[in-house]
Amino acid sequence: MANVQNKKIVVFIAHNQAMEESLSANALAKEVADRGWTVSVAAADPEQDALEMLLEICRKQPPDGVVAAGPRSFLDRVPPVIEIEGYGGLRPVPVNLVERCAFLRRAKDDALSSAVRQIEVAAARCVARQPIEMVERSIQRVALVVGTGNSGALVATHLLTAGLKVIALAYGEQPRTPMPEGAEVIATARLHALSGFPGDFQAFITRPDGTLVKRVGAVVIAQEAQRGRPSLSDAVLADKRVIRLNDLSTSTGNQGVRSLGILLDLGGPESRAVSTLVQQAALEAAADGATVTVFYRHMAVHGRAGQFEYDKLRESGVHMIRYDRAPVVEPQDNGVRVSAHDMILGEAEINTTVERLIVTDPVLPSPISSELARLLNQPVDREGFLQPANVRHLPVGSPRKGVYFAGSGHRNLSENEAWREAVAVAGQVTALLSASSMLAPKALVQHNREVCAMCLTCLRSCYHGAISLAEDGSTIHFEPGACWECGLCASVCPQRAITRLFSPEAELRAAVRAAGKPMNGEAPVVAFLCQNSPVLALERAGRLGLQLSPRVVVVEVPCAGYISQTEVLAALNAGAGRVVVAACHEDNCRSLQGSTSARDRSGQVRSDLKALGLSPGRVEFEGLAANEPYRLIEILSGAAAATRTEQEVAHG
Amino acid sequence: MAAEIELPGLTEEVCMNGDGDILVVGGGVAGLTAAETLADFGWRVLLLEKQGHLGGHSHHWACMATEACNRCSACAVCDRLRRVTSDARIRIRTQARLVTLEGSDGAFIAGIEPAGNSDSVCRSHPNFVLTAAESVPVAKVVLATGFTPFDPSELPLLNYERFGAVMSTVDVDDLILQNRLTEFITQQENRVAFIQCVGSRDRERGRDYCSQFCCKTSIRLARKLLFERPDLQITIYYIDLQVNRKEFRTFFSEMQGKIRFVQGTPAEILPAEQGPGLRVKVFNPETNQIGYETHDRVVLAVGQTPNAGTRRLAERLNLAVGPDGFLALAEPGRGARSSRPGVYLAGACARPSDMADSCLQAMAVAAEIGAPVNVTATVRPLLAIGSY
């Protein structure tokens, strides 16, 4: 291996009893030492001693790189950056020997050869890895709440209780609901840009008299949904006896009404808040002696009391008519007539004439949700509500750490849920800001302003909000405190103006070369696995003891967004029989676009291979979740078997 | 007082800050979320799990992705697990149970014991297993002991035990997790039915609540099945469809033409009179009569029931239990406090909830407890830097 001679690489092997059953640390150490690296072996039961030993080795005589190999329980304790005085931060390259080597394979020889191979890949990484400089940065114990509706006020209250300062932005001249005492309210204000990092953002706020910049630690987008227009004709809605639920300030507004109709679900299943309100209104009117008929399609029952309320409704003599097709509403002289088909009672049409009919307004996203989404670079969900529906960040977070969502403008909530959510959001903010400072890398990417064309492709693809436009628009800034190391910006830049410092191209290339090298004449399968899903699945497969061919060599990446044609082709060039790129399922990517971009690029390589007369099947892309260990093994084993067959055919 | 008790080996572990530690009982998605958030506040956390591995029920649910992720949340627990096991502020003990809780808010003494079950231990973390009984001083206790899926054999008319072709959603999830979906149904068969609310919304059996997650689970499962076998004819028998969650209304409307939704849940499953298949007894509104429909597989959407150990736990810890058997909240619907001051409830142990709700409740519990008063200056752990 090139370069290794003049670099000092330490391979630290921690082991425990479980590992020794199928992989001997001493045998491994011998193999590794034969390759010219310094090796240390330590027992990882208890892990603490092993970790101390590793830290001591690093501090005594800082090596150029360190491979930390061992069981997951040991790796969990290894800090991602080991600070060494006068040297900088050393980033150890971990190798999970147990879940990914020992447990996965039953034959001892296979486990050993696979472990050696993974250590080779890690050592190759070390050679090209640079120390990383860390800086301490301050944290602002101030939260910005955007929106002064019900949830905004609740969140502000809980934040103040937790001892944080609160700035609340009201869109209009007055807050929509009274804000708690102690909150600084800025009226006729809108958020216009947000830069900085979680813990210390700069919020640019526009007001009629100019722009204001506030330093805040976290941002809560607390928007309420708005109400649309029911899908009924103008004539019906103009009738005074047809009341929109929103106009009914209190449910007691139905006093004296002898027959009341309530029409639900016209615009799809009703929100939880509405169904609770309607159930109360119906019960009160019934108790008042009115004849009440509820026309509905699905009744939202929720919370512990939901079913109880629903049962009470039916027992209180309220007529419940479950329709299949939307009922016809016609104002008549003697009342409003509703004609519906009851699903249970069948074809016969039921005509009910009521003195008053309550209709509900459909719930729509807040009018400023697209504006907010754009400035935060956070896509709205498929229904236009705020906050992308990505389970990695739900229920209240976002890819932009430090930016949280609350209120009916991001999801459907009952009153109690809104309350709980506000407490939870306040808790997340407090937890984020409870530290007094943050240790962040000084820089994670390098931006070459000479070649940058200011096309802003990188800025748009960074959903973590780590890239911002300078105020005068002349250049872009990268904020290492907000960066998640997804690598997307570097892969999408058409000018190649961005260089990753956290895992430079040279590092990945070296790893790929080591991984693709044939072993004992056998072409390997190089598996690029993203650490957020497939790597977790692989470790779970290890715990389950599933079997995997030692032909498969793993190259772990922080996000699939990292993988470009170069890496895939480099693996094939090095001698790999096949390349598998496994990433999170679409819409499950922590960085939102990383996995789709990897999928598109793998597709590109496939067409390139075809154009060269090679089999496109040699490159495979798979979307995969952390809870699909069996599927992952099937995919990898399939690739290994296919490679073996091809090699056998080629060799006659 | 906590400080007066001599605890060999534990002295430096506890009371790192002047406020003491927090005990979280249950390592499901709720317990993991609570532990993580509390650790972020600056608390030291002791996380107890009865089983040999963490993750709770969600860890057994399969991925429902088709062309793209369908947002079932199941994989989110794997993410959380990784974070919790690598957080030095959280001490984890598996195969451990809480047996006594003396003292009061701010100064509890928790008696913990090995649970002594034969459940398999996580191979990655055998060192988490509790081997000897301990008494631990803690300031607050969070219970996140979760639920037990309803056992459909309690409803004999559904013949769950008698027919292999009657399965529960738990069984189908397991098949998918193991990548054995092809075994769910043969190539010759294609009629699949889901029956909703099995074990939920059933007042006669004291289950007068909606389990919240099962409508969404069935619709996602149906979509997954259709993705693998586009020729399947799927019927979902329901009472009300609870589909008003983030993006789920859209998801539901996309499925409306592809799945047959029939109102009314059959109460009985019988063998087909002739040939293969099962007959389910349904009410036919068109003929106004009870009729039968034939399906090859019937999937029972089982709900949540209170964790089997709830009553015993409540007795031991002197906690109130609600009329439906879940642990009682001091302020139903709102806060997270149990009937005993200093003891909080998170997740499905207090009310039927899906995973997102369980997480939210756990975050709310942490927020209610708040940050320790005497916490010293801390440096926030790195956000970005992963290990690869």
Ligand SMILES: Cc1cc2nc3c(=O)[nH]c(=O)nc-3n(C[C@H](O)[C@H](O)[C@H](O)COP(=O)(O)OP(=O)(O)OC[C@H]3O[C@@H](n4cnc5c(N)ncnc54)[C@H](O)[C@@H]3O)c2cc1C
């Ligand atoms: C078939 C099925 C499918 C589902 N699918 C979905 C889905 O797709 N999406 C979704 O959002 N939700 C789904 N759910 C619901 C989901 O499983 C629950 O919302 C979630 O698991 C609740 O988490 P929890 O942490 O509160 O409880 P649990 O997951 O039950 O975890 C509780 C933990 O506490 C431990 N424990 C219990 N008692 C003690 C004790 N005394 N001492 C120590 N430890 C103890 C248990 O061993 C367990 O590990 C599904 C449920 C079922 C039944």
Ligand code: SF4
């Ligand atoms: S690596 Fe990812 S998170 Fe970091 S700046 Fe680039 S796109 Fe943003």
Ligand code: SF4
């Ligand atoms: S994508 Fe590249 S060229 Fe475009 S703005 Fe970003 S760095 Fe400049």
Ligand code: SF4
């Ligand atoms: S479908 Fe569920 S398990 Fe699969 S990726 Fe999406 S959230 Fe994760």
Ligand code: SF4
């Ligand atoms: S979520 Fe659906 S299936 Fe589950 S109990 Fe509620 S109504 Fe029934």
